[in-house]
Amino acid sequence: MKNIFFVLVFVASLLFVACDNNEEARNLYFKAVELYNEGNYSQVKATTDSIKIVDNTAFDEIRAGLQLSRKAELAINENTMLYADSMLKILQKETEQKLKDFDLIKNEEYQTSGNLVYKHDPNRDSQTKSCLRVYVTEDGEFVLLSVHSGSSAIEHESFKLSLNNGSFILSDAIPYDGANNYRYKINGMNVETITHKEPKTLAIAQFVIDAKGAPIKVSYDGKKPYSFTLEKSTRKAIIESYELAEIIKQTKKYQRNEAIASQTIAILKKQIEEHKGDSI
Numbered sequence: 509m510k511n512i513f514f515v516l517v518f519v520a521s522l523l524f525v526a527c528d529n530n531e532e533a534r535n536l537y538f539k540a541v542e543l544y545n546e547g548n549y550s551q552v553k554a555t556t557d558s559i560k561i562v563d564n565t566a567f568d569e570i571r572a573g574l575q576l577s578r579k580a581e582l583a584i585n586e587n588t589m590l591y592a593d594s595m596l597k598i599l600q601k602e603t604e605q606k607l608k609d610f611d612l613i614k615n616e617e618y619q620t621s622g623n624l625v626y627k628h629d630p631n632r633d634s635q636t637k638s639c640l641r642v643y644v645t646e647d648g649e650f651v652l653l654s655v656h657s658g659s660s661a662i663e664h665e666s667f668k669l670s671l672n673n674g675s676f677i678l679s680d681a682i683p684y685d686g687a688n689n690y691r692y693k694i695n696g697m698n699v700e701t702i703t704h705k706e707p708k709t710l711a712i713a714q715f716v717i718d719a720k721g722a723p724i725k726v727s728y729d730g731k732k733p734y735s736f737t738l739e740k741s742t743r744k745a746i747i748e749s750y751e752l753a754e755i756i757k758q759t760k761k762y763q764r765n766e767a768i769a770s771q772t773i774a775i776l777k778k779q780i781e782e783h784k785g786d787s788i
Contacts, residue, residue, distance in 0.1 A: 530563055530565075532562050533559045533563040533566035533569040533570075534566070534569050534788070536555055536556070536562060536569070537556070537559060537569045537572055537576070537788060539555055540559075540573060540577075541576065543555060544576055544580055547583075549580040549584045549587075550584070552576060553577045553580060553581070555573075556573030556574065556577045557577075559573045568788060569788065571786040572786055572787050572788045574783070574786065575780065575783050575784075575786040578779055579780060581772070581776055582773060582776040582777065585772045586769075586773060588765055588769040589766055589770065589773065592762040592763075592765045592766040593766065595758070595762045596759065596762050596766070599755055599758055599759045599762065600759075603752075603755050603759065606748070606751065606752045606755060607624070607752075609626060609627050609628065609748060610626055610627060610644075610752065611624070611627055612624055612646075613643070621645055622645075622646055623643040623644065623645055623646075624643060624644040624645070624646065624752060625642075625643045626642065626643075626744075626745040626748050626749055628741065628744070628745070629641070629642070629741060629742065629745035630741055631655075631741070631742060631745075632745070634655060635655070635699050635701075636695075636697065636699075637655070638655060638657055638658065638728075638734065638736055639655050639739070639742060640652055640653065640654055640655070640667075640726060640738065641653040642742075642745050642746050642749045643749065644749050644752050644753045644756065646756075647756070647760070648756030648757040648759075648760060649705065649706055650706055650709050650713060650750055650753040651703060651704065652679075653701055653702065653704065654666075654667045654679070654704065655699070655700070655701050656698075656701075656728060656730075656734060657697050657698070657700075658697065658698055659697065659698065660698060660732070661691060661731075662700070662728060662730035662731055662732040662733075662734050663691070663731045664700060664728035664729055664730030665683060665684065665689060665729060666678060666679045666682065666702075666728075667679050667726055667727060668726070668727045668729065669724050669725070669726060669738070670724070670725045670727065671719060671722055671723070671724060671725075672722065672723060673722075677711060677712055677715040679708060679712060680704060688703045688705075689702045710750070710753075712746075713746050713747070713750035714750075716738070716743055716746050716747060721743075723737055723738075724738040725737060725738070726738050
């Protein structure tokens with residue numbers, strides 16, 4: 509009899525603990541419901557994940573929590589879609605306005621993507637003058653070209669921008685390769701053109717912006733020293749091109765966010781429908 513009594517007491521104690529844990533699990537679920545109703549979707553999943561930790565046998569609460577977590581994730585992605593859509597509308601207007609000052613240069617024979625060149629840059633196609641040229645790819649990459657034109661070659665591989673206060677920035681060094689760094693003669697003049705790409709070009713553009721109109725010296729690093737003062741027209745072309753590149757990048761980012769959110773929403777809606785009975 510004593511053995512039976514102790515067994516009954518033991519079983520009763522287990523049931524008591526289970527019920528106690530189940531109550532804690534249920535309280536967590538309703539806390540998650542409260543968070544969901546408040547629109548605090550990011551905290552819903554963390555709360556529902558705790559249900560299984562508190563009691564991994566609280567199956568009803570665990571299933572209901574998973575369903576609530578799906579609904580919270582759905583709400584997050586729907587908000588992402590709405591925000592991305594509103595931002596894309598703003599960016600579309602900014603892009604249309606900016607593009608009025610740019611020409612799209614594209615050779616259909618060999619280019620799949622064209623380059624956007626600032627219309628008001630007098631050096632945009634220069635091969636007879638040492639200068640910095642700039643363009644933006646249709647994908648939003650900001651590109652600078654350091655051009656040297658003279659009676660003798662200097663074979664430069666990089667350049668430096670410097671201010672009178674001693675601050676400066678160096679470009680990346682681009683070794684001669686006949687592609688990104690190439691040299692040729694035209695009308696008896698030695699022409700050198702180096703193509704500089706991101707991410708360093710972004711820092712160079714920011715240096716020009718931060719200079720706020722102060723004189724900028726451009727120095728080429730080659731076999732012979734060569735330097736000149738950056739023209740106002742070139743500064744303007746760099747700043748306008750940089751701003752366009754950033755708008756294009758932002759547009760692509762929100763387009764990507766919108767596409768991912770759209771796919772996620774479709775998956776979540778299907779899962780929610782499949783588990784529509786998982787509730788308390």
